[in-house]
Amino acid sequence: MKVVSSKDFKLEREVEYGTPEQNQAVKEIVAAIKKEGDTALLRYTEQFDRVALTPNQLRVTPEELQAAYGRVEQSFVSAIQAAAANIRAFHARQKRNSWMDLQPDGTILGQIIRPLKRVGVYVPGGKAAYPSSVLMNVIPAQIAGVPEIVMVTPPSTGGKEGIDPYILVAAAEAGVNEIYRVGGAQAVAALAFGTESIAPVDKICGPGNIYVALAKREVYGAVDIDSIAGPSEIVVLADETAEPAYVAADLLSQAEHDEMASAILVTPSQSLADNVAAEVERQLQELPRQAIARSSVENYGAIIVVESMEEGISVVNRLAPEHLEIVVEDPMGLVGSIENAGAIFLGAYSSEPVGDYFAGPNHIIPTNGTARFSSPVDVDDFIKKSSLIYYSKEALLRDGKTIIELARREGLEGHARAIEIRIKNEGKGGDGYGEQ
Template sequence: MKITKLAKGISLKRPLEGGNEDQLKVVRQVLADVRAQGDTAVRTYTEKWDGFAPDKLHVTKEEIEAGANALDAQLYTDLKEAADNIRLYHEQQMLTGYRLDLADGSWLGQRITALDAVGLYVPGGTAAYPSSVLMNVIPAQVAGVKRIVITSPAGRDGHLPVGVLAAAHILGVEEIYKIGGAQAIAALAYGTETISAVDKITGPGNIFVALAKREVFGEVAIDMIAGPSEIAVLADETAFADEIAADLLSQAEHDKMACPILVTTSEELAHRVAIEVEKQLVTLPRAEVARASVENFGAIYIAETMADAVDAINSLAPEHLEVVTKNAEAVAEKVRHAGGIFIGRYSSEPVGDYFAGTNHVLPTNSTARFASGLNVDDFLKKSSIVYYSEKTWAANAPKIARLARMEGLEGHARAVESRGWEKE
């Protein structure tokens, strides 16, 4: 990995790789075709890109049961325990409405209601992600969403990974479709003969999924535009080079465009981590993917002070941040921009990916400056409520009318003034 001295005050930026015009053109064609042709277009694109021709898009209850039974018993138990941890964490996020009582019987309020239907995209392709099922479904269930739909690309044999099916089985989700890519996003957004449209789409995917989500936004809600995975490690001389290297590679193996970065105050650690990364790449099964990530988007920065290092992290606003330093909790308190923060030697990023209970769907591309990870609030909406009594109306109607006329909206003024006398 390239080692660079961090100049004081420098702003770190993630090297971006976005969709190009050709990819966007493909996505727009897919969306238009699915909107016009429904299931026919979904099947056509599934055969073209996923390598199998689905006679049925829906995963049957029998297939879900078979997948759950095929998973190793210990893994099923582990998934269930992870689900319990995730549910416990997200239950703490549940919002309640409120009522603000005013004079003369008037009141204002806010009502919290769950979305009616959500579509949860679970990535496939080069890897299977049962954990994404848990991370997307559980917050929606805690929120009270009644209809939860999963779409995920099947293998060339037409089957979803048994881990994905087992996770759905644990959570009791039965509406699952074996489709992926932009055609899945289109089906969820517009509906087809088989798939009813949803109100919101969540979950990460490849560049075609990301572009499709961006295109359908407004027709439906989306959680975020998820880019390639990122990890930043903030470390000092107390960290162990082999552990830091392993953590960097844990995200580098996701994607050739993943971004692994170390910011450290220790020049010795920087050089040792660079050596360890090369050493560990030799035996990593996904070495080709990880090496491309490390060489094209990875970096090690040496900061003069911890304050400079923290400033660099805040400018980067990474998806995942590990703080492996002396007084790690105090250092982490100074971090303002990160999707997920992992404090101390034993809080390696995969702890959050799979088991601790926090959500692993997190903002990328420095959007942690203004965005949050997936949570229960993503599946709720808030309605404001106004109840004015006659006395409150009488006291305030002239004020409201004056404000309306100041803006040139006579109809508004007349609407509020039209009340208050006996009508024949």
């Protein structure tokens, strides 16, 4: 793992938007699903997943969900149940209520908050299956009050036996009973526009490969999406009190996700930098996903040596990482200086996997530096808001002239006259306006 100064480290990272060929392929898939429905969905499932299905086989049956429990360990079921309880407790605190404010003149202003009606959750297969992502997408939607939550996942996440049973158990524990064995861009398009078998949704969330990401971008506008997620990222801000073995292990916990994952240590301590570099190499030798993690740390990893902790904080804020660990003598003392980070882990024992799986905060977090302006998935992602406006006669007579002034300054005479006609009919004093 290379050790560099902050001056030699390139902070910018290219955002993955796919090749022209990938973008074109996704456009064609989406167009075909819109036009042909199930026919195209089944064709692409056989072409890309090598699984031939009939329309009646698309939906996972209740019997399959129940049978999945027999294919997993009871310890896993208990772990999922405990994690789900923590996630529910954390997200329940985020729920907001509608409100109205009644003014003395009879004016009522407010906001009506309603859940989305139908949400689609994409659960990936590929290099790894992620039951935890099922919980992180489904539970906030449930707390928001979404009545219909549908899940899609590739038909062979569990190999020849079909869908990974751990994904199915997580879905069952989260309360999802509408699940379809489809994946890729075709699944995203089916959720967005509907087919004969899958009703369209209002929002699509969940991670996936580049084709899934591009498909989500393609259908955005017809439906809402959570984000176009990039590779996972971790930055560890540490001082000389940090344990090198802990820091190295946490860096590798993200590097093993993907060859494009980013794992970075920022420290003013040269000795910690050297020791972590050596420890990363030692731990890599024993890591089952060594090839993936090694590619990640060699291409997107770094140990940045800064001159001071203040400079380290500046580097962190410029990186705006998905995950930030602060492993210093007084981590709480630095929190106020952190402006850009998706999730902040404080102290030597708040290892990033604690948040990934169990603590309760959502692990779907902005990547590619977008923590500068966006936030982790939460309950607000599954609601919509309507403004409520009730103006009394008294209020309109009082404010009408001001409204007309603003409308005419924008050249919208129809707007002005919509107010003026009421004032002329209802106003007093003969000048066409109420008292100001």
